[in-house]
Amino acid sequence: MYKQFFMAALCAVGLAAAGCSKPDAGAAGGSARGGDNAPVRISVGSYNLNNLPFFIADAKGYFKDVGLEVKTENFAQGGSKVLQALVANSTDVAVGFYDHTIQMQAKGKDVVAFVLLSRNSGLVMAGREDATFDPARPQTIKGQKVGITAPGSSSDFFVRHFLAQHDIPVDSISLIGVGSGAAAVAALEQGKIDLLVNYDPAATLITERKVGKIILDARSDDGARQVYGGLYPTSVMYANQSFLDKRPEAAEKIARAEQMALKFIADNSAEDIVAALPDSYVSGDRATYARAVENARAIFTTDGHFTAADLETPLKVLREFNTDVAKANIDLSRTYTNAFVERAHAAAPAAQR
Template identity: 65%
Template sequence: MRKFMLALAATVAFVGTAAAADPVRISVGSYNLNNLPFPVAKGLGLYEKEGLDVTVENFASGGSKTLQALVAGSTDIAVGFYDHTIQMQSQNKAVIAFVQLARNSGLVLAGGKSSTFDPMKPETIKGAKIGITSPGSSSDFFVRYYLQRHGLSADDVSLIGVGSGSAAVAALEQGKVDLLVNYDPAATFIEAKGVGKILIDARSDDGAKAIYGGIYPTSVLYATQSYIEDNPETVQKVTNATVKALEWMNSHSAEEIVEMLPKEFISGDHDTYVKAVENAKAIFSKDGRISDEDIKTPLAVLKSFNEKVAAAKIDLSKTYTNEFVDKVPAVAAN
């Protein structure tokens, strides 16, 4: 009997150990819709199904704060923008993207009711107060690249960090900024609420090509090279769940996607938010793969105004990997 009880105890201990969830800290750079596949995966319970215990931290001020957290070691994986991996390589830090969420920019430039900026006359942007999510963010890059392409500089405008979502829309509505560069849902809210008008739209492929000269990949999952090397099984589980979320999103309506989201992710009224998701659907990756051709566009943009990137010899092959996406089981989420 004693041997039986010892064996039983050992079996229970083994089962308990086997069932223990794998902890992982994931930080997200604001709840703009470029990052939508992450909360969809959360809402569908896909991370839990992979045996993960995910702790989430949201930086509403933008992706640059998420990057800081990753480099500082206070988070394991970041939901942020691909161009950060290029910046980090120019600073001799290895940060690797391993799942693509948004294959295109999703950014718009909107003008408030009193704005005098005319995109057909780029010089009319001089003196404008322009709202961006945060300094060093991709919305910041958007403005700087636009200015550079038209013979202007950041000294010709005032760049003001206003976050994203409803806070960003409020800044435009209250006249704290004249122009706003932001993502959905803010982009949709601006026109739905009659706050302003979208003047430049990079949500479509054609719009992105007009602004950047090509497709501009944005939201990805990235981690330090050391974390990926030390935790390949955890990274694979996160990748499995996220790619299944992308597959699920591709086969479901905007309404169904919103119904699956955690409540804290939804801002504004329900119908307008559904419309925002519908407007943003075209930017999402279908399979999580990172294109070696498309990532040349963020590099070109950064080189145009970022001195460290321009001076560095950037090896794009070291900024991303499709290794984990290639190993995702070919079974769509239910």
């Protein structure tokens, strides 16, 4: 179960991950051009397009441009694996989903998001053309094998939210971790799963290759409101509060590099965006991947800022099935900070804003 999965990660934290107070703008340190040049370990959980701003920042050398040495690791097994790495102190910064910060606060841990990359879910539920599940008849999901990126991931939450909304027990379906991208599409195509909850590029690959059809679509704002009741912020840069307290200049440099990447995404065609990526970041052929980028373009922020009202949606969803979150008095203001993106924006040359 979800709760047991996260207990393993939390046991690794020990006393070392005890939280500190949230930084205000003054605590965010000096300019991003300043003196913290020690390497930063950044881990990412998947190749889904929600994380595209990180891939662009890495591929375009923006971290180096702001004076930061970054060591990256891609687990390619879902954001929950990256969360485990963060709480075990085997990475400094995670590229993962915002809702993990809420879960950690419910466990008494201060994990803080400091750059918002994707302002909306980007998730879809797909099935083969002969799929028997019809969302207009929710009970038809019973008995289905549903592919998700990994247990405890936001794709897992998507499914659990749907079940909770319709009073369907979780044990009436089978949840199967299949990863993301081409591997996830292959699981659907080969009949290993009946339904797939995943992101672009998987969503576009499914339709382009005629593997199946999109059944529920939360890529657009209207789609997210239909599925969740509001926008569902997803991909963020997050870290333990202790890292942000000890290395505020590094956090500001990361924020600046991501703002450069977000501007590049906003200012360029999907084809040019894909051309900037190495093959290791591209699922399928580049033409199809470019169409996936175009389909997902609306989910990205322009400057990395969080909107407080939108953060209520993940909290509402988690409270439906996560007993720890449901029982906790969650203070959303402690799950994120705009301090670093604001300072990075102020320090940037006017032409780059």
